[in-house]
Amino acid sequence: TGDRQGHDEL
Amino acid sequence: MNIFRLLGDLAHLASIFVLIHKIQKTRSCRGISFKTQALYALVFVTRYVDLLYHWISLYNFVMKLFFMASSCYILYLMKFRYRPTHDPSIDTFKIEYLLGPSFFLSLIFNYEFSLTEIMWTFSIYLESVAIFPQLFMLQRTGEAETITTHYLAALGIYRALYLPNWIYRYITQDMVDPIAITAGLVQTGLYLDFFYVYFTKVLHGQKFELPA
Numbered sequence: 001t002g003d004r005q006g007h008d009e010l
Numbered sequence: 011m012n013i014f015r016l017l018g019d020l021a022h023l024a025s026i027f028v029l030i031h032k033i034q035k036t037r038s039c040r041g042i043s044f045k046t047q048a049l050y051a052l053v054f055v056t057r058y059v060d061l062l063y064h065w066i067s068l069y070n071f072v073m074k075l076f077f078m079a080s081s082c083y084i085l086y087l088m089k090f091r092y093r094p095t096h097d098p099s100i101d102t103f104k105i106e107y108l109l110g111p112s113f114f115l116s117l118i119f120n121y122e123f124s125l126t127e128i129m130w131t132f133s134i135y136l137e138s139v140a141i142f143p144q145l146f147m148l149q150r151t152g153e154a155e156t157i158t159t160h161y162l163a164a165l166g167i168y169r170a171l172y173l174p175n176w177i178y179r180y181i182t183q184d185m186v187d188p189i190a191i192t193a194g195l196v197q198t199g200l201y202l203d204f205f206y207v208y209f210t211k212v213l214h215g216q217k218f219e220l221p222a
Contacts, residue, residue, distance in 0.1 A: 006064045007057075007130055009172075009190065010019055010073050 011069070012178050018171030019073060025164035026080045030087070032157040038095035039088045041158045043147045045105050047088060049140035051081040057133035059126055100150055103143035112136040119189065134189055138197035141165070145200065154218040163208050166201035169194060 033039050058074040065071070088096050116132035144162070148154055154162075172194050179185040212218050 006060060006066060007187075007190075008066050008070065009015065009175075009187075010022070010070070010077065 012175060012182075014171050014173075014175035014178060018168045018175060021164050021171060022168035023073075023076070025161050025168060026077075026084075028157065028161045028164055029084060030080070032155070032161060033084070033087050033092060036155070036157075037092065039092050040095050040097070041147070041151070041154055042088065042096075043101050043103070043144040044085075044088050044096055044098070045101055045103060045143035046140055047081065047084050049105060049108065049136060049143070051078075051085055053133045053137045053140060054078045054081050056129040056136075059129060101143060101147055102150075103146040105143060108136065108139045108142060112139065121189065131189060134193045138193035139200070141197070141200055145204065148204075149220065152220045152222070156212060156218065159204075159208055159212050159218045162201075162204055163212075166198070166205060169198045169201065173198060 029042070033042070054074075054077045058078055061071065061074050112132055112135035115135050116128050120128055120131040141162075148162075172190075176187070176191050176194070207218060207220065
């Protein structure tokens, strides 16, 4: 979960 | 973006258009749970605060705005425009049972203990169960207008399509989002009973009626 680039799903 | 997610998002869009069309065509929100709609509005507002500080894409931006605006518009239609057609006495599911656990779970199981991350997690958990008041209402009345069932089917298909999307993303991008996947499985599971009746009866021209 470290590399989340923000949540890109709706 | 992959085909499953795109089709899922389009099904989600379609469900909202079907719902607005139903309300305006029948000039009534009979059979629609105000509580479920209010929960969706809360889901979108808590999830999409990142609009203010995190740019993803034009597609993402426009869709988020649309979901927030349309959910508020639906609340307006139900609460003001067609208020007399809404019968709160059959919309009786206690949403505290959904809000409370979603909130506490989001405090415990999250990716980061920060305000926006907890809001995002809360919205994911809440969305997975937000359909409960609507399904409960359906269960109570035992039947539904066909157009209402199309709305529910589109909404369920949207969630179901996110499952192959996650499998695809796992294979191609090595991406796993355990919170979204767990909640997505729960949410899709809630539609299974409904799907059964929808695909075996409604799509064959019969009325949506639950066995007594």
